[in-house]
Amino acid sequence: MSPNSQIHCPEMPPRESLTTAPRPRNRTLADAMKRVGMVERSGRGVDKIYRGMLRFGRPEPDYRRTDVYSVVLQLATVDADEAFLKLVIEQESKRGQELPIDSLIALAALRELKRLSTEKLATHFQREAAQAKRTLEALVEMGLVQAHGNARGRSYTLTAGVYQLDGEKAAYTRQVGFSALQHEQLVLSYVRQHGRIARADVADLCRLSPDQSAKLLKKLKEQGLLQQHGERRWATYTFISMRLYGFL
Template sequence: MTTEQQLRDAIGRPENEHLEFKEAQRNFDREKLFRYCVALANEGGGNLVLGVTDGQPRQIVGTNCFNSLDGTKHDILDTLRFRVDIYEILVFEKRVLTFFCPRRPNGTPQHYKGQYMMRSGESLVPMTPDRLQRIFSEVVPDFSKKTCEGTIHTDLASEAITEFRRQWVRKSGNDALGHVSDEQLLEDAGLTDNGRVTYAALVLLGTPQAVKHLLPQAEVIFEYRNSDSVIEYQDRVEYRAGFFLWRNEIWEKINARNETHSYRDSMFRYNIQAFNESVIREALLNAIAHREYCQGGSIFVRQFPSRLEVVSPGGFPSGITADNIIGKQQHRNRCIAEALQHCGLVERSGQGADRIFRTCIMESKKRPDYTGSDDNQVSLILDGQLRDPHFVKYLNRLIKELNMDLVLEDFLVLDRVREGESIPENLKTHFDALIDKDAIEKTGRGRGVRYILSRALYENMGEAGGAYIHHEGFEKNDDQQLVLQHIRNSGSKGATMGEFEQILPNKTRPQIRALLRRLKASGRIRVQGRTRGARWHLAETGNDL
């Protein structure tokens, strides 16, 4: 974080393990500085910002701490043995300091005076033993490559080997693979080591009996519930066998309750399933290839009418976080991943998560949600609701009629603009390019500047009269658009008057009330509660547009 604009963008975001604000107007304890640098490095790297208040709404107050930046850099390096870059940013003559702490080396936690620090809410605490163990184990060899003592070839299901062979021949186009022996096929795939069966072979090809006795945690448990409020499941199946024995069966189980959303485009009607097959299969492959098999837990697939959860044991592989998962690749179980690559089920280029994000955005569903992940599990929530049919049509026409070659970053930008979200620094180049292509337009002036999906572009694509004005993602009135987008983002908790005042700083409270009354009278929003307790929600609408 080196510029005023980057600082202002960060001020609007909540604190997390990579970002910490401290007021520190007059002083900031040097010992505390060292501990925060260690904690941020152990959490994957991040910024400590001095001269900005902790609580929301944050204010830039400036700081008089650490006047000698070079001296402070040398102190940190001499004490902690790693470099921290310090930047001074002046905002209206108020001095703000940002300390950028790099990520710790792979397999090596940072420490200060023998203490390995981490963040816990607003506090710094010593790292837990299991967290330390996880870091130290980052350099442990691939578990799935190890041979499973006592396992023989008959512990691998012949029908699973046949399916594995068929997929490999299909992907490679090498018909010779169809004629080699099972033993040679497995050796060529790296699933056996001089005839000894690996754990990867057991995970992918094992018989139910072998998996049960030799690696019982290598199971996937499917559960279906027809409501969030229901504790008991209505359906449950345990898949404890090689992946190639059940990979189609679990999709059929999910698809049996897969709702279909319809929308019209001109004379034609199109259908979008709540759960896209390619997305579900990719999520399952990621769980199988990247879970921690040394832990005893199972992979859980929990289906609800409008969402699906995939929870797998072990946190993200080293170097992967919920923030950088797009475009990153780090195999925890390389032997499993490479066998799946032979079959064309897993990409070598790390495009699995990219494909999931792209498909969800193109189908106007919420972006995949990894926020429930921690050191002990990776939690992925996939939305099953068609949120905005007009946005689906808009994207399809950008691609098909205007021949725009959109990459994933473009989809992320367009989705954020539609939702009224800020654009992160790493997407700014794509944001500017989309403005240049007239896919996004700027409206308002000064602090009231807003960005929306291009009205002229939308109208020139032949949408039926009035569709632009009446679609909540393309409101002709910019203030209405912002209000509706914020209410949508607030979900079931609803939005408050105080929040509306923050997103419409140029409006008085009576003006905002008048706007809300108009939206309520048009049947687009509803209110629960009164006076200070009032919360605004979107009115119930159907998907058949």
């Protein structure tokens, strides 16, 4: 069997239909088809396709081959993820209704990308950042997503329970990352090996946001472990005394 199925359909709305109100080219014909029961209502097809794929743990529908003349829909025919489907069914049973399509898209994005900010999710599913944040925080309340950090540096991962359900316990530990103490030790070890460190180095080393990296360096500076050279984002940090801390 081919790993993918393709549907070519001119004038079919692509992914933007999830956020754009449907506008039939012939409203009279569309209304007539609804009255005779040939269609439910305009704009429902894309939602159903997304829900049908994501609910079973499959990849999102792929519209990347769409052009100005036609919409090309590619559906992955991989096996359903039974553990994820069970999780969705349990949540829907608790709520007494289907999970919102935004929630399914967010969960799928987190399964693929592992960690997301509200801005990245907003771009991913074409919503305002405020809507993306509401979606993620709702998933936090459901116990499906875990938030890390505060304010601008806040990011989200799947919870340990979701990773365990998928049999990926180690993946959760990798995504949650190191404790604050481990971050400090990583930075000090880096300075020991390379002589100095900048905020960008800390962000890359510890997988922290620029603000979180700056706070970590400030903390080490206030503890008397590092001294600052330069200002703002161009600043670098070295040990106050290599001998004092036993690094020579």
